[in-house]
Amino acid sequence: MFNEAIKNGKAYETDVKLIKKDGSELWTKAKGTPEFKDNRCIRIYGTFQDIQEQKDREEALMKAQNELAEVARKFKGIFNSAFQFIGFLTPDGTLTEANESAISFAGLKPEDVIGKKFWDCHWWTISKATQEELKKNIERASKGEFIQYEVEILGKEGATTTILFNLKPLTNDNNEVFSIIPEGRLIQDIVDTRKELINKNNELSQFSTIVSHDLKEPLRMINQFMQKIDHKYSGSLDDKARQYIYYAVDGAKRMSKMIDELLNYSKLTEKDKIIELVHTNSLVNEILKGSEQLIQEKNIIVEKTDLPDINGNITGIKVLFNNLINNAIKYADLSKMALIKISCISHPSEWEFCIEDNGIGIEPENHQKIFELFYKINKYKDEDTSGIGLAICKKIVSLHKGNIRVESDLGKGSKFYFTIKKIIHA
Numbered sequence: 283m284f285n286e287a288i289k290n291g292k293a294y295e296t297d298v299k300l301i302k303k304d305g306s307e308l309w310t311k312a313k314g315t316p317e318f319k320d321n322r323c324i325r326i327y328g329t330f331q332d333i334q335e336q337k338d339r340e341e342a343l344m345k346a347q348n349e350l351a352e353v354a355r356k357f358k359g360i361f362n363s364a365f366q367f368i369g370f371l372t373p374d375g376t377l378t379e380a381n382e383s384a385i386s387f388a389g390l391k392p393e394d395v396i397g398k399k400f401w402d403c404h405w406w407t408i409s410k411a412t413q414e415e416l417k418k419n420i421e422r423a424s425k426g427e428f429i430q431y432e433v434e435i436l437g438k439e440g441a442t443t444t445i446l447f448n449l450k451p452l453t454n455d456n457n458e459v460f461s462i463i464p465e466g467r468l469i470q471d472i473v474d475t476r477k478e479l480i481n482k483n484n485e486l487s488q489f490s491t492i493v494s495h496d497l498k499e500p501l502r503m504i505n506q507f508m509q510k511i512d513h514k515y516s517g518s519l520d521d522k523a524r525q526y527i528y529y530a531v532d533g534a535k536r537m538s539k540m541i542d543e544l545l546n547y548s549k550l551t552e553k554d555k556i557i558e559l560v561h562t563n564s565l566v567n568e569i570l571k572g573s574e575q576l577i578q579e580k581n582i583i584v585e586k587t588d589l590p591d592i593n594g595n596i597t598g599i600k601v602l603f604n605n606l607i608n609n610a611i612k613y614a615d616l617s618k619m620a621l622i623k624i625s626c627i628s629h630p631s632e633w634e635f636c637i638e639d640n641g642i643g644i645e646p647e648n649h650q651k652i653f654e655l656f657y658k659i660n661k662y663k664d665e666d667t668s669g670i671g672l673a674i675c676k677k678i679v680s681l682h683k684g685n686i687r688v689e690s691d692l693g694k695g696s697k698f699y700f701t702i703k704k705i706i707h708a
């Protein structure tokens with residue numbers, strides 16, 4: 283450029299990076315005008331202006347622009363690859379952007395929907411009511427309300443699906459809504475499974491009521507007729523016959539008890555759960571009073587710390603303590619001084635109760651299985667057992683969002699721990 287000026291007499295202006303004496307670099311603007319005499323360049327008038335600050339600003343701007351482009355690329359990537367349907371609406375409900383999943387799901391092109399009122403777009407034309415509902419909800423979202431609901435929308439070729447749909451208002455510094463993000467997640471699988479589960483539950487509850495009624499009727503008959511035989515022929519029956527009658531009646535009674543317990547188990551559901559304040563201290567005292575006779579007969583020493591007031595379902599908590607305490611009594615080892623300890627410790631978010639005994643204990647391979655429905659350890663099958671008690675305990679604890687477990691060794695006793703959340707949402 284400098285040579286050009288000398289040769290052709292052209293003024294120049296260019297940015298030049300100079301190396302200073304100390305080795306550092308400095309951006310300058312070099313300007314020069316050549317002076318000619320007899321067609322020969324005799325001098326150049328020129329200046330070097332320090333433009334380092336301007337260059338630094340330009341560089342920072344370029345860097346920011348590159349970063350912004352990178353963020354925009356990433357955003358677009360997420361926006362388009364998201365499994366969910368996502369877009370942007372103006373507060374009056376005009377769709378300004380929709381991601382590829384939303385558009386291709388319905389076999390559309392962007393121009394079919396962008397710029398249109400959202401409720402007039404293909405997805406919502408499944409029914410007038412759906413469109414009206416959306417319109418009303420967009421109105422509410424444009425006033426700052428977050429909206430969420432499940433809705434069935436239209437896909438490709440008349441196919442429909444259920445989505446969990448959100449309208450999220452975006453507000454500026456003055457708290458005014460300047461945009462709304464419509465967002466949908468495909469939940470058809472969940473909806474189907476939920477429906478199936480509700481149907482199954484209804485079927486099961488009908489089934490267990492019918493079965494228990496139908497099963498108990500013949501049992502009542504066995505009972506009744508066995509007792510009649512016992513009364514009518516008591517003179518002619520020998521001891522063996524009387525023993526057989528006793529076994530038959532006892533078997534029928536046990537089966538009837540099992541049916542009742544099974545019915546209670548199947549009735550324990552989330553929807554009946556009423557959460558209230560439960561005074562576990564007085565509740566446990568009451569249970570111990572109810573079992574006083576057995577405790578005395580077996581010479582069991584009971585130790586109990588002060589127990590807390592907790593949030594829970596009073597009927598469930600009562601059954602839980604009742605089953606665990608009665609097991610500790612039932613499976614006491616009478617060859618030694620039997621001991622039962624009931625205690626509770628407080629954790630930040632839950633209570634942990636422990637019912638400990640020094641009874642017959644449980645071998646490690648059965649620690650999980652005893653919580654299964656109808657599981658009884660072979661050796662004790664003849665006792666007055668149904669194998670339902672701990673399954674009920676497990677279900678009650680899980681309805682209270684807690685856990686139940688046992689620590690035990692054969693011959694050494696058992697510690698049954700269960701937790702109950704301090705705050706439970708009914």
Ligand code: ADP
Binds near residue numbers: 613643669671
């Ligand atoms: P059930 O006592 O009616 O059989 P549970 O479900 O309450 O039913 O208990 C399942 C099995 O767990 C019992 O059959 C018994 O073998 C064992 N078990 C329960 N509690 C104890 C305990 N405290 N000590 C020893 N074994 C126990």
